[in-house]
Amino acid sequence: MNPSFSHKLQVAIQNDVPFVLFRFPDESTIQLNVQDDSGKNRFLLHAFDSTIEKSISDADPIQILQSEFQFDSKLDLKHQEWEDSISKENYEQLIQKTIDEIKGSAIQKIVISRKKMMENKGFDLFQTFKNLLEQHPRALVYFWNRPGEDTWIGATPELLLQQSGNQVQTVSLAGTKRPEKDWTEKEIEEQQFVTDFIAHEFSDFKNLKISGPETVQAGKFQHLKSYISAEISESFDLNLLLKNLHPTPAVCGLPKKEAFDFILKNEGHDRGFYSGYIGIERENSKTYFVNLRSAAFFQNQIQIYVGGGITAESNPEKEWEETELKSGTIANALAQ
Numbered sequence: 001m002n003p004s005f006s007h008k009l010q011v012a013i014q015n016d017v018p019f020v021l022f023r024f025p026d027e028s029t030i031q032l033n034v035q036d037d038s039g040k041n042r043f044l045l046h047a048f049d050s051t052i053e054k055s056i057s058d059a060d061p062i063q064i065l066q067s068e069f070q071f072d073s074k075l076d077l078k079h080q081e082w083e084d085s086i087s088k089e090n091y092e093q094l095i096q097k098t099i100d101e102i103k104g105s106a107i108q109k110i111v112i113s114r115k116k117m118m119e120n121k122g123f124d125l126f127q128t129f130k131n132l133l134e135q136h137p138r139a140l141v142y143f144w145n146r147p148g149e150d151t152w153i154g155a156t157p158e159l160l161l162q163q164s165g166n167q168v169q170t171v172s173l174a175g176t177k178r179p180e181k182d183w184t185e186k187e188i189e190e191q192q193f194v195t196d197f198i199a200h201e202f203s204d205f206k207n208l209k210i211s212g213p214e215t216v217q218a219g220k221f222q223h224l225k226s227y228i229s230a231e232i233s234e235s236f237d238l239n240l241l242l243k244n245l246h247p248t249p250a251v252c253g254l255p256k257k258e259a260f261d262f263i264l265k266n267e268g269h270d271r272g273f274y275s276g277y278i279g280i281e282r283e284n285s286k287t288y289f290v291n292l293r294s295a296a297f298f299q300n301q302i303q304i305y306v307g308g309g310i311t312a313e314s315n316p317e318k319e320w321e322e323t324e325l326k327s328g329t330i331a332n333a334l335a336q
């Protein structure tokens with residue numbers, strides 16, 4: 001492997017300096033940021049409830065071909081008081097409560113999630129990251145480590161916002177099924193909610209284009225995806241758009257405020273960085289992804305976050321199965 005890349009990573013680990021490794025969808029290079037105080041080339045994690053945003057900046061980031069990436073090192077992860085997973089029965093009760101809330105109110109969709117806990121049997125996180133890169137070539141794959149603070153690994157299929165010059169683009173991603181099944185009205189409707197919400201947020205821009213939805217693969221299952229793009233003026237404040245988009249109905253619900261309040265009150269856990277966003281900010285471009293298919297790693301435990309969109313048509317048992325399926329993205333990549 002490129003000696004300067006592995007050296008930089010090794011030195012960061014030895015000195016307990018935060019680092020993040022990441023690869024953009026459809027790209028073949030892995031980038032490395034080792035934290036400095038430049039504020040340049042930020043890679044950031046922004047919490048679902050917007051209470052926390054952390055970034056790792058690097059004035060001099062370095063990259064390597066994915067095919068050359070090989071790194072062997074053990075990190076000292078933070079210890080976490082053991083937490084139990086929510087049982088299938090309790091999760092299905094929560095889903096039923098959510099369905100009843102939707103049926104008895106003006107809320108159309110609420111995204112509910114859970115934390116699936118696994119024992120950390122000393123997994124090799126660099127190999128786990130490598131497995132994710134190979135298994136999910138179309139995802140943004142990242143490995144974030146701030147010693148003594150937080151360690152997250154994920155492979156998200158969902159773009160939140162990309163800006164390059166005066167072009168902005170995003171996607172509407174929702175609905176989940178196994179490849180052998182057909183889409184039903186339930187998934188078609190829940191994805192349309194997301195498209196309509198984004199189209200509304202983009203409605204004042206020039207050259208608004210919406211295409212899709214089409215079926216896309218995300219590991220072993222599929223989603224519905226539409227593509228949305230537009231042109232913004234020079235003076236436009238991208239942060240405002242980001243603030244209006246997040247959290248989209250793909251991870252929160254509709255109407256946003258009511259769904260958000262229901263989640264905070266009923267879900268029973270702090271989502272942390274899950275379903276918040278990941279930002280990659282450079283001089284000429286800014287790209288944000290929804291932080292899905294991700295997990296927090298501790299010395300003794302792995303907490304995989306998974307959720308799904310609930311509408312009046314949802315079935316609690318199917319929702320449990322959907323979250324099991326989604327947890328496979330991380331679980332199937334874990335390496336000894």
Ligand SMILES: C=C(O[C@@H]1C=C(C(=O)O)C=C[C@H]1O)C(=O)O
Pocket residue numbers: 111113158173174175176223250251292293305306307308309310326
């Ligand atoms: C909430 C998650 O995924 C989101 C919810 C989906 C759904 O409800 O079908 C599909 C894709 C994502 O927008 C997750 O992966 O945890």
